[in-house]
Amino acid sequence: SKGRGGAKIRELEESSGASIKVHKGQYEGKVVLFGSSAAQEKAKKLIDELLADDGYWLNNGTELLSSSPESYWSTEQRQAARAVVSLPPIDWSSIRENKTKYETLKWKDLPPLKKMFYTEAESVSILTAEEVCDWRKENNNIIVDDLKEEGEKRHIPNPCSTFLQAFQLYPEIMENIERVGFTKPTPIQSQAWPVVLSGEDLIAIAQTGTGKTLAYLLPGFIHMDGQPVSRDQRAGPGMLVLTPTRELALQIEAECSKYRYKGYQSICIYGGGDRKGQINLVRSGVDIVIATPGRLNDLQMNELINLSSITYLVLDEADRMLDMGFEPQIMKILLDIRPDRQTVMTSATWPTGVRRLAKSYLKNPMIAYVGTLDLAVCGNDGNMFSCIYFIYLPDKVLIFVGRKMVADDLSSDLCLQGVSVQSLHGDREQCDREQALQDFKDSRVRILVATDLASRGLDVHDITHVFNYDFPRNIEEYVHRVGRTGRGFDDTLLSRFDFNSGVDSIKIAILKYCDFTVTIVTIFFFIQT
Structure with a gap:
């Protein structure tokens, strides 16, 4: 009933001449009409007009039912709704096949990609296996392995003990290294540079502070500069560094700016910063993107950045990104990056989650462990x-x-x-x-x-x-x-x-x-x- 004390019901009774009784149930309300047929019809009409906006209706001329859908379905409709629908089995093979076809179609017009930029110095190539083993033991007991799952294991490049051995063909890199005052590469750099410059995917496991940033940054510069497609012909940035925190992203951007290689422009994208300003910088054209997964995923989903031009990908501090729950964002980001890219992953630890990530997104990587406490x-x-x-x-x-x-x-x-x-x-x-x-x-x-x-x-x-x-x-x-x-x-x-x-x-x-x-x-x- 509407109105306090049933005032609305009394008003309906006076207008129609019928007697109205309301019975409230747990799920449905029932209205029973008494009186002459004319009085009942008039009462029913008035109630219909009153309750039209509330989703109630009269059944059999005397019962007011609730707006439950089943209460006004026909018998056939109720039987059809209650019938168990037998769904066909999911054809996963077909789904995988369609996925492969879609990816092939998506990436069929990719420009050519070059990964090999390393020429081993003579002083490095003449090292015997025993000398290499001794050097690795003396330098924090570096352990290097090939994670290729099928076929014969590949030769692991010998480490470079000097900057010149690694970058003898790249005088501008050497000038920058001399300018900042470095005299000797760290152990992780010595082993990582030959691997990455040879075009292999790499997993670098070392504690924070061992020089992992330069281990991937300098080869990244060389990789971008050596691509068959020139900078002005690319549709977007060539290098992407994903990192867990804005502080680390800013540190990496500072390193990029410090070396100023070939005039490459870098941008730092992170949550909490000026989103509009970051978007404007992306649109103005950049070569290197250093980003936290959350903000980059935001720009990606809104089609504000093109990731298809990325050929060199870095997952920096991968264990921390997983700890912070960024795996869904990382997965979405990598969907738009060409599958034949070169990937470097760094981490301070090697837990199960990082191993799973590496297996999913790196192709036949090599792994280097190094560190001390x-x-x-x-x-x-x-x-x-x-x-x-x-x-x-x-x-x-x-x-x-x-x-x-x-x-x-x-x-x-x-x-x-x-x-x-x-x-x-x-x-x-x-x-x-x-x-x-x-x-x-x-x-x-x-x-x-x-x-x-x-x-x-x-x-x-x-x-x-x-x-x-x-x-x-x-x-x-x-x-x-x-x-x-x-x-x-x-x-x-x-x-x-x-x-x-x-x-x-x-x-x-x-x-x-x-x-x-x-x-x-x-x-x-x-x-x-």
Whole structure:
């Protein structure tokens, strides 16, 4: 009924001369009409007009039913709706065949692609197998393997111990290396450059701070410059670097700008930045795109960037991208990149998810493991704080904490003690985060308190100490944190963690994930209370 106290029903009764009774059920409402046929017909008409907009109707002249669809279906309609529909089996073979046909049609007009740009120096080619093995053992025990699943294993290129051995045919690369002051390649660079310049896909497993960025960046420059299709004839960028965080993306873009090879233009695309400005830069024409998967996927889905011209792809810090849940975006992005591209994947760890990603998107890759750890552990908050105060003035300290609130609290405590400090975490505005990082780089502050946001790709060359104020949630993240001193001079690391997990289990876990010889120096501080 409508209206309080059934006023609407009384009004209908007075207008029609019929008596109206309403019975409310759990799923349907029933209206029974009493009186002469004329009175019932008039009441029915008035009710129809009243309830036309509410989806109710009268059945058999006396019952008002709800708007459930089945209540006004015919018997045949109800039987048809309740009948079990037998669907034909899915023909997966046909689906796979159609997928192959679609991809063939999609990529049939691809321009030619060149991948081989390496000529082995004589001083490298004359190395014996024993000499190569000894060199790899002496350089952090590098392990190199061919992951080709079918056929005979390929020859793994010998490592280059000097820049000239790798880039003897590329004087502009050599000029840039000399200009920035590098004297010797890192172990991962020595082994990666011959593999990548030979046109092979590569998986580089090494802790953060071992020079993986240049390991893929310099061959990428050469790859783009050597393509049969010139820059002005390409439909879009030639190189794509996918990376998990905006901070790492900005670091990689800075490296691109530092080397200025052949005037190639790079752009950094990440969430939280000026989306319209990024779109305008893409439309103006760029050669190298460094992007986080989320923002790039946004531009891709809105058809604001053309990825079909990409011939050199880098999945940087692949394990972290998977940890952050970017796999769906990565899969969508790779759908629009030509399948015969060259791909380089870097990671600090080699978990199951990264292996699955590599198997899906790299073709017969080679893999190189390299790294080292020198660890010291501090087990008490008070002593951790004391250690910070004993650091000498020229030292530069990076403190990792587990929560944003702890980062703010610790930096505030240090500020109250007159210590110059900055904090870096996800709740700060992007401009504040960039300023904090720049202050740390320029030594305006010598202590940076950060969450794991800064554990990847933090390019500060003179970090002397890394404190793990809180032990990370997983060992992989620990490897990334301690890798920050790989760019500095002091391998002393101090850490606090939950001793319930056991020191031995921490050692074993680190050994398990790193898969190389590890020197662990454990220092414990306890205060009796």
